[in-house]
Structure formats: structure tokens, C-alpha cells
Amino acid sequence: MSDDATFEDSHDKPVNIGALDADDLQVISALCQDAVFPITEMRWQAKAQRFALLLNRFRWEDPGQDRHGPERVQSLLVFDNVLGVASQGIDRSQSDMVLSLLSIAWNTGDDGAGEIRLTLAGDGAIRLKAEAIEAGLRDVTRPYRAPSRSAPDHPA
Known part of the structure; x- marks a missing residue:
């Protein structure tokens, strides 16, 4: 008897990548463009020197959008x-606020350390002071149809 197929067995493998330099971070930024997340899904663990977000990421890399529709x-x-x-531009007291991530960038400081800047829609931003770039992006659920049933749009 064979086991049931899993998402990991499919052609569309879940994303699981890391970034150790600015070029790698640009790849993660592209994959995370237009991700949305509730303000309650941000965690800063000072002792562990870790910052994490649970995102609802739009699957820009999905070649089958015309077949099954846009997915997150x-x-x-x-x-x-x-x-x-x-x-800046984030009111943490609004627990029902949903934020939209536009880009992630690295700015090197004079001492070799630097800042990771997460730019949000609506003039919000998160700045992470970091010793170096060490980031990871990993899909943790199966894809689901985007509730809007359309891809994010950025009119010129």
C-alpha cells in the first residue's frame, strides 16, 4: 500500500531558503513582496537575537496561476x-491591524554591521540592527487560494 502524496512531493516545492548577503536578501525580498501579516505575528526574542514574522506570502514564483488562480x-x-x-508608522496597540510588506533591504554601517529595513505599505517600516545578514524564509503551510482571487497590483 502506498502512502498519500504530500505537498512536498509535488512539482511546486515549498520555499525554504536562506540569505547571508545583500544579494540573497534581494531574493527573499522579491518572494515576500506583498506578503500580509497581522501585527500580532511579529516576535522579537532579544536574548536569542532573533526577529520573526509569520507571513501570508503571495506566491509570485508559482507558474500555475493561470491554471488554478493566485495563491498565498x-x-x-x-x-x-x-x-x-x-x-515607525506602526501602532502596536491596534491588535487587529494587518500590515503589508513591500520590500526588504540591507544597509551596511561603518563597522561592517548594518540594518535590515522592512518597508511596509502606508509609510510603515521595521528596522533591525544586525551584526550581519542571516535570514531564512520557509513555507509552513500548503498554498491556498488568495482571498482576493487576484494578484497584488501596483499602479504606476
């Missing part, structure tokens, strides 16, 4: 070696 997947985005976290 829950993904865990983790940054290690984080020394501090700051934000």
Missing part, C-alpha cells in the same frame, strides 16, 4: 544576529 502560503521569515528592533 503561510511562511516564516526569520532574522538572526539581530541586536535591536525599531519601527
